[in-house]
Amino acid sequence: MEIYVGSLVRSPTSYRATLGATRCLPGEKATIFRSEVSHPLVMSASCFSRYLIVFAALTISFSAVQAQQPNRDPRQQAVVYRLPNMDQISVQRDITFKNVGDLRLKMDVYYPADVKKDERRPVVVFIDGVGNRSDRPNFKDWGQYRDWGKLVAASGLAAINYDSRGEEAVADASSLLEYIRANAAKLSLDENRILIWACSANGRAGVKIAMEDRPYIRAAVFYYAASETPSLLRELPLFIARAGLDSASLNQGLDHFTQTAVAQGLFVSFINYPEGHHAFDLVDNTDESREIIKRTLDFIKFQLVQNNRPQASRAPSPARFIAVVNALGWTKALEIYEQAKRDEPQAALFTEQSLNGVGYSLLQNKKTKEALEVFKLIVASYPNSANAYDSLGDAYEADNNKAESIKSAERAIELLDKDTNLPAQLREQIRQSANQKLQRLKGN
Numbered sequence: 001m002e003i004y005v006g007s008l009v010r011s012p013t014s015y016r017a018t019l020g021a022t023r024c025l026p027g028e029k030a031t032i033f034r035s036e037v038s039h040p041l042v043m044s045a046s047c048f049s050r051y052l053i054v055f056a057a058l059t060i061s062f063s064a065v066q067a068q069q070p071n072r073d074p075r076q077q078a079v080v081y082r083l084p085n086m087d088q089i090s091v092q093r094d095i096t097f098k099n100v101g102d103l104r105l106k107m108d109v110y111y112p113a114d115v116k117k118d119e120r121r122p123v124v125v126f127i128d129g130v131g132n133r134s135d136r137p138n139f140k141d142w143g144q145y146r147d148w149g150k151l152v153a154a155s156g157l158a159a160i161n162y163d164s165r166g167e168e169a170v171a172d173a174s175s176l177l178e179y180i181r182a183n184a185a186k187l188s189l190d191e192n193r194i195l196i197w198a199c200s201a202n203g204r205a206g207v208k209i210a211m212e213d214r215p216y217i218r219a220a221v222f223y224y225a226a227s228e229t230p231s232l233l234r235e236l237p238l239f240i241a242r243a244g245l246d247s248a249s250l251n252q253g254l255d256h257f258t259q260t261a262v263a264q265g266l267f268v269s270f271i272n273y274p275e276g277h278h279a280f281d282l283v284d285n286t287d288e289s290r291e292i293i294k295r296t297l298d299f300i301k302f303q304l305v306q307n308n309r310p311q312a313s314r315a316p317s318p319a320r321f322i323a324v325v326n327a328l329g330w331t332k333a334l335e336i337y338e339q340a341k342r343d344e345p346q347a348a349l350f351t352e353q354s355l356n357g358v359g360y361s362l363l364q365n366k367k368t369k370e371a372l373e374v375f376k377l378i379v380a381s382y383p384n385s386a387n388a389y390d391s392l393g394d395a396y397e398a399d400n401n402k403a404e405s406i407k408s409a410e411r412a413i414e415l416l417d418k419d420t421n422l423p424a425q426l427r428e429q430i431r432q433s434a435n436q437k438l439q440r441l442k443g444n
Contacts (some may be wrong), residue, residue, distance in 0.1 A: 075136060075137055075142045075143060075144070076142075076143050077143050077144065077279075077282040077283065078143050078147055078282070079143075079144060079147035079148060079151065079281050079282060079293065080281060080282065080284065080285045080286075080289050080290055080293070081151065081281070081289070081290040081293040081294065083150075083151060083154040083155070084154075085113065085154045086147075086150040086151065086153075086154045087150075088113040088154070089110055089111060089112060089113055089150055089153035089154055090110075090111045090113065090115070090153075091108055091109065091110050091111070091149070092108065092109045092111070092187075093106075093108045094106045094107075094108065095107050095108070095109065097162065097175065097176050097179040097180075098172065098175045098176070098179065100165070103165075105162065105163045105164065105165075105172060105175075105176075106140070106162065106163050107140065107160050107161065107162035107163070107176060107179075108140050108149065108160065108161050108162070109123075109158060109159070109160050109187060109189075110149035110150060110152060110153040110158060110159040110160070110161075111153055111158055111188070112153050112154070112155075112156050112157070112158075113153075115158070115188055116188070117188060118188075119188060120184060120185070120188060120189055120190035120191075121156075121157055121158040121188060121189060121190060122157050122158065122189075122190045122193035122194070122195070122218075122304035122305060123157065123158040123159065123160060123180065123189045123190065123193070123194055123195070124152045124157060124158070124159045124160070124194075124195045124196075124197055124300060124304075125159075125160045125162075125173075125176065125177070125180075125194060125195070125196055125197065126145050126148060126149070126159065126160065126161050126162075126197050126198070127169075127173055127196055127197065127198040127202045127205055127206040127209060128140070128161075128162055128163065128164040128169065128172070128173070128202060128205075129164070129166070129169040129173075129198065129201055129202035129203070129204055129205030129206060130166050130169070130201050130202060131163075131164050131165045131166025131167070131168075131169060132163055132164070132165075132166075133166075138163055139161065139162075139163060139164070140161035140162055140163060141161075143282075144279070144281070144282055145161045146161070148197070149161055151293070151297060152297070152300065155297050155300070155301055156301070156305075157300065157301065157304060157305075158187075158188070158189055160176070160180070162176050164176075169202075169205040170205050170208050170209060173205060173209050174209070177194070177209075177214070180194070181216065191216060192215075192216045193216070193218055193304045193305075194216050194217050194218065195217070195218055195219045195220065195221065195300055195303060195304055196209055196210045196217055196219075196220040196221070197220070197221040197223075197300075198210075198220070198221070198222055198223075198225055199222070199223035199224055199225055199279075200223070200224060200225060200226065200278065200279070201226050202225070203222055203225025203226045203227045203254075204226055204227060204228055206220065206222060206225065207220075207222070207225075207227050207228065207229075207230070207257070210234065210236060211230050211233055211234045211236070212234070213234065217236065218236075218237070218303050218304055218307070219236060219237040219238065219239070219299070219300070219303035219304070219307075220236055220237075220238055220239070221238075221239045221240075221241075221296060221299070221300065222238065222239070222240050222241070222254070222257075223241045223281065223296075224241065224242065224243040224246050224250065224254070224276075224278050224279065224280070225240075225250075225254060225257075226250055226253055226254075227253050227254055227256075227257040228253070229253075229256055229257045229260050231326075231327045232264070232323055232324065232326075232327035232328065233260060233261055233264050233266060233323075235264075235265070235266060235314065235316070235320060236266065237266070237267040237268075237269075237299075237303050237307070238261055238266055238267065238268050238269065239269045239270075239296055239299045239300075240254070240257075240258050240261075240268065240269070240270045240271070241271045241273065241280075241292055241296065242254055242255075242258075242270070242271065242272045242273065242276075243273055243276035243277055243278050243279075243280050244272060244273055244274035244275060244276055245274075245275065245276060245277045245278070246276075246277070246278045247278070250278075258270060263319060263323065264319060264320055264323035265316065265317035265318070265319035265320035265323065266320075269295075269299055271292055271295070273288060273289070273292060275288070276288070276289065276292075280292070281293055314344070314347075315340035315341070315343065315344040315347035315348075315349055315350075316336065316337075316340060316349060317348060317349060318348065318349055318354045318355075318357055318358050321333065321336075321337065321349055321358055322358055322361055322362065324336055325362065325367065325370050326365075326367070330369070330370045330373055333370075334373070337349075337377070350381070352378060352381070352382045352385060352387070352388065355374055355377060355378045355381075356378060356387070356388075356391055358374050359371045359374040359375045359378065359391060359395065360391070360394075362374060363394070363395065363398055368395065368398045368399050369399070371395050371398070372392075372395040372396065372398075372399055375388070375391050375392040375394075375395045376392065378391065378392070379392050384415060384418075384419065385415065386412045386413070386415035386416045386419060386422070386427075386430050386434075387412070387426075387430050389408045389409070389411045389412040389415060390408070390409060390412040390430050390433050390434050390437075392408045393405045393406075393407075393408030393409040393412065393434065393437050394433075394437070396408055397437060397440075397441065402441050405437060405441055406437075406438060406441050406442065409434040409435075409437040409438050409441075410434075410438070412430060412434040413431060413434050413435070416430060416431055416434075
């Protein structure tokens, strides 16, 4: 049987989602970072309900008065947040990182004032997903990106703005990353601590780059970003800022990306700015805009400087494992499971309760064969658990395997008679579930 832990209840013949308490799995945390002002601005989530996303719970309200969309050119506009030492940073301009025929693609590298030649600074790459055009300034020369480069450098990190060809944005970004890593010592950059930042239409290229298998990309920031959501996201810390007054279609895509990231167990820091316009960091000169930018810089510094845990070493969370099963299939998911169990056997995924939840979630979503394999894993890991056999019986019943379901239910009752340590209420629930199965399946 399924032990209720918050947001999924099961009857013997149906599965349904219901609003319930959101709980962390063992070893997971949920943190709310608070600003100096009176309201929380950023919710950082590493645990949510494993079965139901309540997206509204992520929405943080600001009190700014709604204003009409300012009529300004973001290519010339300055970022509304400043740091005292922004003008003391240094910039190496027009470094060629790629030649395409006669075309030279160039980058600008922003450094803190105190950077030394023999050190390596983590770096933020501002993704150019739209490319240069003859009728406007080159992307890296826009006021927005110059100022963001200065803000990052004034925060003690390096930043890069660069040229690209819009139709080859992903290929050019990949070439840039390869150049950075190959020339990191000469550029005084840490090739293993890179963060991706993308906004607006650049979000599509940014998501593609960030979600590829690049362990050196440590996190990503997306501001009012257009996005296409892959079926399986790379397990990467994300900072997402949403402008409430942006276009409905853009926000729908961003909302879907955010919900998918939460459902797949990613660490997500999310801000919804209800009165914010598209490009609020430029056009909304408000305390709310400045607070969001400040929190973004805090996130960047934490992920690139303080967060030393290698992403690749983490065992998947239960939510993440469900996403892996759905996206990659059981054979690949089992490989990941077995490797993670060897590397991190005490991870939350491997507890009986967590695996039980994974199995029933898969059953709820009509992944009967995959759920059956999960329950077999539980029985193998916890052979004396009556509940494990009762759950396995549920899976066999859903798979129309009457004989094996009966056998599992009978084994559950046998184990109940031997186990004197189970709480009386749980013992009775398991016994009732197993007996009901036997009545249905034997026709008595």
